[in-house]
Amino acid sequence: MFKIGNCTDCTTCGSCQQTPNVDTPTLxxxxxxxxxxxxxxxxxxxxxxxxxxxxxxDYSKCNGCLDCVDVCPLGIIEIQ
Known part of the structure; x- marks a missing residue:
């Protein structure tokens, strides 16, 4: 899931996007x-x-350790 404050809707980096029309946005x-x-x-x-x-x-495999959040160069991973 994206941190709303960091997501530019692909207008700046053009590298990331949210999957539209789903209940739980995926990375x-x-x-x-x-x-x-x-x-x-x-x-x-x-x-x-x-x-x-x-x-x-795949959030079903995620244990919530947050290691990925710490290493993401864009800071867009958010685990809830």
Whole structure:
């Protein structure tokens, strides 16, 4: 999920977007290369996956440790 204060609706970085028309917005980030993405590297539960070239978070696998939040270079990951 995006931190509203950091999301620019793709007008600045153009790398991230929220999935429209869903109850729970999912992370859909294209800022980092998947092979170098710190969120994927640090996640011990493999909660991040690649979908259509974007890094996506499977909240059902997330244990809420917040490690990914700390390493995200854009600061857009929010775990609730």
């Amino acid at each position: 859909f980030c294209m800022n980092c290369q998947p092979s170098d993405a710190p969120c994927i590297t640090i996640c011990k539960n493999n909660a991040f996956y690649i979908f259509g070239g974007a890094i996506t978070l």
